[in-house]
Amino acid sequence: MNSADRFCSEPLLAFGGVEVRIGTKALLSDLTLTVPRCGLFGLVGPNGAGKSTFVRAALGLQALSRGEVRLCGRRLQDWRPREQARQVGYVPQHIHSHWDLTVRELLQLALAPPSAELLHDFELEHLLARRFNTLSGGEQARAAIARTMAHQPALLLADEPAAHLDLPHQHALLRLLQACATRSAVVIVLHDLHLAARYCDQVAVMAQGRLLRHGPPDAVLDDTTLARAYEEPLMRIPIPAQSFFTVPLLETPP
């Protein structure tokens, strides 16, 4: 459940007036946002909202047209790649290895050897000899996040890691990330508003490259903000003592 009091006050990641343009198209416009030092931070919004561009910019992979991104108060371009890698872990949207790696070999690519505790927490002990590309989506996500978390980075960026998982695995993954977020800041791109409301400590709603609102999910994910983001009327169906489901209010066909 949400626990805003788990948040530390000092920002870990700070976007200041960031603009990203490709030709005439603005992927991010005047984006100012801070991510606290710990907690689960959800990025939600429709396709093309700029969520993945945000993640790329936070990794330093996206050239900025204007503004700056700071990590621990230091401009991203002032970090040496190795130093930055120690601070920031990344789990891509499509988790795939071009080579036929076993899980053990995948974990060898981590910046630090994974501890026995980590392998236990991520339920990987029995998967070490398996080929990574033949694992189920949930197992792959667990292995990929474990590789990223092995050296305990200050920030984990996860771009839609729950996108291809079934319902139980989505919740299991979010619980795992929630546990990681007790020690690190975890920024996760999500399409499922229910997951965002249920697990995230803070949520940022984006649309057309702009930040519409950000804050605790209960305060941010209201009808007006969601309708503005998705340009469609939405209805929230409350789930007692948990969060809510969101469904579009589709017009009845004639």
Add this chain to the structure above:
Amino acid sequence: MTPARWSLGPALAVLAVTGVLAFGLSLSLGAAWVSPARWLGEPGLERELVWVWRAPRVAAAFFVGACLSLAGLLFQGVFRNPLAEPYLLGSAAGAGLGAAIALLLPQLLPPAWSLPVMAFLGAWGASWLVLAVGRIGGAWQSARLLLAGVALAAILSALRGLLLMVFGDESTNLRAIVSWQLGGVQTPAVAEVLGFGPWLLLLGWAAWRLAPGLDALGLGDAAAQSLGHRVPRLVAGAVLLAALATALAVSWGGLIGFVGLIVPHVLRWWLGPLHGPLVPACMVAGGVLMVLVDTVARSSMAPSEIPAGLLTAVIGGPFFLALLLWRQDRS
């Protein structure tokens, strides 16, 4: 479950034993059989024949095989495609064109240096061209990369043919050039072999330093960057090394295909896909394979020689197909 993979130590031990046997066999076999007892024993004509003529040739074959395998491994790592190898990507064809220019127009550069330098420029230029086409639009397109490589290889081979037609005559040892195109290890002087050794070690060391980056690249550009690797610098370094290795192999062995494809493949099945162990293992295995191929090339129809490039294609092709089928059955 995946079949258990060997670690580097035992694999290198097996390769070293095979290498010693291959070297021994290669020194003994040739136009005339010289038993190990003779070339290890009292000084004499046969001993001199082996150490002055055969030994440098065997060493050169080892170097050529090691360079080709290393180039194949690096290209496969950078392009993230198991089909990548110097031949398919136009790199060898580029080296071939450069070397042909050097052989046909010796007045352009001092002859001693022109062949490796022109071969390197050709290999490097061709690799970059393929890489640039493959990255159009900012994202890797594996299929486009390979198609670009195949097309470039065809263009460069045609240009080489054209050069031969225009500039080649008996006075420019056309026969030697054609024979070189079919692939065949040269017999260098002992001093040349000794000069080549440190280069090979340097290449191997540099490639080994790139190994963690190549491993990370297998997870995607962004993942590699997030692991602290500067991807453009990594790619540039690996392409430079691969082009250098291709040029050295082409300078000493002509155009020899398949070694750069087969050796990294087989070793990846044997040792796993991490590049750290693969770099030394590929170099040793590629070298040993080439020593064996060259032995067959110069001894099976002695005193004539079969071009090594033909042998690698005729033996390597079916062998590779058989391996593919065998693995398909097992999986």
